[in-house]
Amino acid sequence: MSTSAAVPTGSEGAISGRGAVTDRLVEANQRYAAEFADPGMDARPVLKVAVVACMDARLDLHAALGLELGDCHTIRNAGGVVTDDVIRSLTISQRALGTRSVVLIHHTNCGMETITEEFRHDLEMEVGQRPSWAVESFRDVDQDVRQSMQRVRTSPFLLSTEDVRGFVFDVRTGELREVDAA
Numbered sequence: 001m002s003t004s005a006a007v008p009t010g011s012e013g014a015i016s017g018r019g020a021v022t023d024r025l026v027e028a029n030q031r032y033a034a035e036f037a038d039p040g041m042d043a044r045p046v047l048k049v050a051v052v053a054c055m056d057a058r059l060d061l062h063a064a065l066g067l068e069l070g071d072c073h074t075i076r077n078a079g080g081v082v083t084d085d086v087i088r089s090l091t092i093s094q095r096a097l098g099t100r101s102v103v104l105i106h107h108t109n110c111g112m113e114t115i116t117e118e119f120r121h122d123l124e125m126e127v128g129q130r131p132s133w134a135v136e137s138f139r140d141v142d143q144d145v146r147q148s149m150q151r152v153r154t155s156p157f158l159l160s161t162e163d164v165r166g167f168v169f170d171v172r173t174g175e176l177r178e179v180d181a182a
């Protein structure tokens with residue numbers, strides 16, 4: 001797989017041109033700010049929970065989990081995998097900002113199931129430099145959720161590893177399915 005060939009095509013629609021998308025977001029923010037009232041919260045999440053999830057655009061965490069502003073930390077990356085940087089965020093979340101529960105969310109039809117570690121090799125061939133990070137692709141979503149739970153539970157940096165649960169979100173039905181840790 002060529003990395004350059006992996007760039008999606010045919011997604012040009014109403015939004016095109018350099019900066020046009022960002023301009024749209026900035027305009028939306030102006031409307032948001034006009035209605036915004038200071039919620040008077042501090043930075044500690046009300047529900048004392050951190051949610052680690054895939055960055056997938058079809059997963060609206062707040063809507064899917066009934067979360068409100070200020071309720072939780074959301075930590076997202078490609079796959080929702082527990083990398084060193086996720087451990088960094090969870091450590092700060094727990095030790096500086098008081099969260100105690102961790103919820104891990106992968107999902108069906110994840111892009112990480114369709115790429116392999118070959119991605120790194122292809123990238124190296126293309127740019128002449130091998131990335132320092134692992135791609136963290138996976139074949140079996142349940143197994144990857146289990147591995148992520150294990151990485152959280154065994155981290156020496158976290159204060160609280162008792163309440164760690166993992167789920168797969170179905171992008172077609174909107175339902176969460178819990179993955180057993182065992």
Ligand SMILES: [Zn+2]
Nearest residue numbers: 054056110111
């Ligand atoms: Zn995904």
